Amino acid sequence: MLTDTHCHLFYEDLKNNLSDVLKRAEELGVNRFICVATNMEDARECLLLGETHDNIFASVGVHPHDAKDAPEDFVDQIYDLMTFDSMVAVGEMGLDYFRNISDPEIQKDVFRTQMEIAQELNKPIIFHNRDADQDMIKILKEFPNVRGVAHCFSSNLETANAFLDLGYYISFSGNLTFKNSHLPEVAKELPLDRILVETDSPYLSPVPHRGKPNEPGRTRFVAEKLAEIHGVSLELIAEKTTENASSLFQISE
């Protein structure tokens, strides 16, 4: 059993074929899903899925790309949505200086606001970080009581260790399987009790499915790669990453 800790099931490719997508995932041993929002609209779609499926959980947050379009009352909306049982985390939130779709100052502002909410509610966060390691570490340090996960980790070992020191989990996606990736070298150094697996589907298809829309079942290939890197069985990776997800998101197995 594996948990895809980061998928966007509300995208057309996945939503319109959801029962098939979930069935294929089950066949690959992936049977729990965190449906992660990027804005208030899709948070409602995640919530609907979470409230109607025992094995789907949801998050609500504003992605750095969406920060510039966050509605004025997004804080109230997050508090409202977080009252539902299937809502397990605040996110995704964070910084993306690779694309800078929102101005960095706006990104930081909206990120800090959501960190305050997570702190207040004592809920974990799911953060997105691209080309923003230093600012990311700085802001995480401002909220020492907040815990969460560095989703789709793509930075170096030094940054991974900084996140671990701050109490965060590191989540690997399909990019762990990409040819010439530096990530296996990083993953090898990390303790198995702090690693999560995800697809970020419909993005980032792992080898051997690159170029096709990704789906949650392919968490399996990320887990297999981790097993290879650590020289352990797939079963052990499944057990550890599932335990880690249960512990971080406070969900039972």
Ligand SMILES: [Zn+2]
């Ligand atoms: Zn992301």
Ligand SMILES: [Zn+2]
């Ligand atoms: Zn995402």
